[in-house]
Amino acid sequence: MVGWVHNLVFYVDKALGRPEVKGSVAALGRFGQRVESLGKLRPAWPLVLVAALAGMSLAIGIYALARPNAVVVEVEGRPIGVARAEAVVRETVAALEQELAAQGWVRPENYRRLTLKPVRAAAAQVLTPEVLRSRLREALAFQVQAVAIQVNGRAVVWVKDRATAEQVLARVREGFVPQDGKVLRVAVEEKVDFISGEVKTSEVATPEEAIQLLREGVPRSQQYTVVAGDSLWSIARAHGMTVEDLRAANPQIKGEYLQIGDELNLVKAQPVLHVVVTREVRVEEKIPYAVKMVSDASLYRGQEKVKQDGEPGIRAVTYRLVERNGAPVVKEEVHREVLREPVTKIVARGTKRIVVASRGGGSGELGWPVSGQITSGYGWRGREFHAAVDIGASYGAAVRAAAGGTVVYAGRDGGYGRTVVIDHGDGLVTRYAHLSRVSVEPGQKVERGETIGAVGESGRATGPHLHFEVLVNGSRRNPLNYLR
Numbered sequence: 001m002v003g004w005v006h007n008l009v010f011y012v013d014k015a016l017g018r019p020e021v022k023g024s025v026a027a028l029g030r031f032g033q034r035v036e037s038l039g040k041l042r043p044a045w046p047l048v049l050v051a052a053l054a055g056m057s058l059a060i061g062i063y064a065l066a067r068p069n070a071v072v073v074e075v076e077g078r079p080i081g082v083a084r085a086e087a088v089v090r091e092t093v094a095a096l097e098q099e100l101a102a103q104g105w106v107r108p109e110n111y112r113r114l115t116l117k118p119v120r121a122a123a124a125q126v127l128t129p130e131v132l133r134s135r136l137r138e139a140l141a142f143q144v145q146a147v148a149i150q151v152n153g154r155a156v157v158w159v160k161d162r163a164t165a166e167q168v169l170a171r172v173r174e175g176f177v178p179q180d181g182k183v184l185r186v187a188v189e190e191k192v193d194f195i196s197g198e199v200k201t202s203e204v205a206t207p208e209e210a211i212q213l214l215r216e217g218v219p220r221s222q223q224y225t226v227v228a229g230d231s232l233w234s235i236a237r238a239h240g241m242t243v244e245d246l247r248a249a250n251p252q253i254k255g256e257y258l259q260i261g262d263e264l265n266l267v268k269a270q271p272v273l274h275v276v277v278t279r280e281v282r283v284e285e286k287i288p289y290a291v292k293m294v295s296d297a298s299l300y301r302g303q304e305k306v307k308q309d310g311e312p313g314i315r316a317v318t319y320r321l322v323e324r325n326g327a328p329v330v331k332e333e334v335h336r337e338v339l340r341e342p343v344t345k346i347v348a349r350g351t352k353r354i355v356v357a358s359r360g361g362g363s364g365e366l367g368w369p370v371s372g373q374i375t376s377g378y379g380w381r382g383r384e385f386h387a388a389v390d391i392g393a394s395y396g397a398a399v400r401a402a403a404g405g406t407v408v409y410a411g412r413d414g415g416y417g418r419t420v421v422i423d424h425g426d427g428l429v430t431r432y433a434h435l436s437r438v439s440v441e442p443g444q445k446v447e448r449g450e451t452i453g454a455v456g457e458s459g460r461a462t463g464p465h466l467h468f469e470v471l472v473n474g475s476r477r478n479p480l481n482y483l484r
């Protein structure tokens with residue numbers, strides 16, 4: 001009788017939210033003491049007895065239905081499930097501690113509060129030993145002595161020990177050093193140091209996980225829905241983030257616990273470390289060849305012939321490269337050495353004048369000195385023989401040499417006005433008269449089509465036009481027979 005009243009009082013007490021039992025194993029040990037201390041209520045015992053007697057039949061009825069047959073396990077006020085009995089919880093925690101301690105790196109943590117609340121539960125609500133064990137392991141946050149890799153004063157990732165941390169850092173650095181070239185310097189931009197501390201076992205990363213986290217930031221989707229078995233660390237790790245990043249993105253998270261179905265914001269991760277590698281590489285490059293033009297009197301003007309093929313040379317160039325996480329930042333040449341000189345391409349260019357093939361047949365080879373209409377042809381003009389063609393053109397239009405040759409006259413010449421005379425060789429001479437401007441000098445070599453002056457009306461002329469004469473061996477011929 002006293003036994004079940006005792007239990008009933010205990011149950012009511014717990015249901016009213018009296019101070020909870022603290023701690024893990026040691027706390028469980030105190031569980032019984034806490035129950036015993038309820039005896040301090042005994043000064044009020046008569047009152048309780050009266051109340052109990054008064055409601056006896058009702059209490060018996062309630063008790064029959066509500067008699068606790070299991071315990072709700074809570075950690076820090078959060079229920080993690082229903083266990084069959086306090087002893088089961090105690091044994092499970094002890095086994096966990098023993099097992100984790102056997103792995104040589106676990107230290108039971110003491111600050112968390114484990115609470116057991118008697119409850120009446122259906123058999124189906126009671127956790128299996130395996131589930132109870134995994135939930136306890138997660139919720140109790142077994143701590144491990146570990147080493148954090150701190151970047152700019154912020155603990156970014158925890159690894160097993162200092163040797164592992166050093167190995168991780170070395171591998172991140174080495175990962176960005178290419179195989180080729182001479183490495184001059186490898187530097188990490190961020191300030192990196194290691195600190196010892198205690199964290200949940202689940203927060204300790206493997207070296208591979210730590211390396212990936214430090215090296216890379218993998219962009220992921222915006223939201224993540226918490227599923228069974230998740231922890232802040234496992235979610236952060238899976239998304240290339242740190243726990244700090246995840247917390248920063250989710251200020252609603254209090255403590256360590258996540259509820260299945262919670263939506264978390266994921267922040268796009270970025271590389272945590274930036275490794276700057278300075279190295280020198282020597283590469284062989286082609287040297288482009290030059291092209292040289294040479295005159296060749298055996299070729300006609302406008303003709304070209306390759307006399308020597310060009311061939312690129314080879315040079316060895318040493319570059320100093322600066323790369324940040326593998327991305328080139330600086331490339332500068334520090335040394336250059338020619339291994340093989342390029343071979344110049346030589347092209348012969350013809351200088352031979354085009355021979356005026358026809359001297360009266362009408363299929364001449366002279367170029368028109370200016371484009372325009374014939375305003376006065378070769379032949380009698382009243383009582384005067386006009387031994388030239390007049391080509392109408394606007395004042396100032398360029399007058400061009402009808403063929404290559406040598407200027408033999410350039411200047412004023414009586415009724416011709418400003419005049420240029422060109423000797424093309426082989427007895428062929430052309431005259432250009434009434435110019436407004438002369439732009440060549442006697443003795444000057446000119447090419448076919450080269451500008452020698454400008455159309456004008458100097459001398460005996462009415463209006464701007466070009467008076468053009470063709471002389472063969474000193475006699476003036478009809479220019480139309482020589483113009484193309």
Ligand SMILES: [Zn+2]
Binds near residue numbers: 376389390468
């Ligand atoms: Zn004329």
